[in-house]
Amino acid sequence: MSGSNAKNILGNKYGRLTVIEYVGRGDDGRALWKCKCECGNYKVVSGDALRQGHSKSCGCLQKENRQMIIYRNRYGNLKHAQTSGGKTTRIYRIWDAMIQRCCNPKHDKFYRYGGRGINVCAEWKNNFEEFYSWAKRKGYDETLTIDRINNDGNYEPGNCRWTNMTIQGLNRGLQSNNTTGHKGVSYLKKTGKYRAYIKIHGKQVWLGAYDTIEEAIRARKKAEQKYMN
Numbered sequence: 236m237s238g239s240n241a242k243n244i245l246g247n248k249y250g251r252l253t254v255i256e257y258v259g260r261g262d263d264g265r266a267l268w269k270c271k272c273e274c275g276n277y278k279v280v281s282g283d284a285l286r287q288g289h290s291k292s293c294g295c296l297q298k299e300n301r302q303m304i305i306y307r308n309r310y311g312n313l314k315h316a317q318t319s320g321g322k323t324t325r326i327y328r329i330w331d332a333m334i335q336r337c338c339n340p341k342h343d344k345f346y347r348y349g350g351r352g353i354n355v356c357a358e359w360k361n362n363f364e365e366f367y368s369w370a371k372r373k374g375y376d377e378t379l380t381i382d383r384i385n386n387d388g389n390y391e392p393g394n395c396r397w398t399n400m401t402i403q404g405l406n407r408g409l410q411s412n413n414t415t416g417h418k419g420v421s422y423l424k425k426t427g428k429y430r431a432y433i434k435i436h437g438k439q440v441w442l443g444a445y446d447t448i449e450e451a452i453r454a455r456k457k458a459e460q461k462y463m464n
């Protein structure tokens with residue numbers, strides 16, 4: 236490539252890369268160019284790679300695409316998830332639902348999990364295989380569901396086990412008088428609802444059961460204004 240040819244692509248833009256400086260020739264004789272990426276990083280690339288479309292960013296584009304694939308697998312397009320015979324496996328759906336409940340505020344059960352501060356440990360959240368190998372070690376089979384030993388604790392190896400529905404029902408029954416941390420609002424694990432109540436002259440008055448903690452707190456506040464003022 237002659238000097239004048241080398242100048243040809245100065246200032247050109249290829250994908251996210253803008254050519255800002257001629258560097259010289261590489262070991263293979265190809266012209267090398269210093270480019271500035273839209274993200275602010277610099278990268279030296281051969282003119283061939285730029286013109287042929289092999290280099291479109293400093294590497295940030297590939298990184299974003301990888302993250303997008305992980306994100307889609309986790310939150311969206313399950314067609315691309317771990318599959319068995321073309322179908323999403325049950326264990327994968329359990330993993331995905333667990334993360335959604337805890338991490339996706341738009342999930343309809345988020346308020347009972349992520350909304351209460353319950354999280355999924357990083358090793359499981361970031362890696363299905365980690366979760367899968369734990370599940371197999373702990374005797375997972377298709378009749379069992381994941382259960383947290385401490386109902387206020389996280390999804391993590393030390394706080395989870397595989398149980399059948401009957402055992403889970405018993406645990407929920409025993410813990411159904413747990414409070415929510417809000418005065419006059421208790422969480423009913425049997426129904427998944429929040430019950431509001433108020434004590435008037437030593438007598439418990441029930442104010443109804445609600446789908447969300449916010450509604451139950453509102454009912455309690457309304458009752459406070461009615462009975463306590």
Ligand SMILES: [Zn+2]
Pocket residue numbers: 251272273274275276292293294295296
């Ligand atoms: Zn970049």
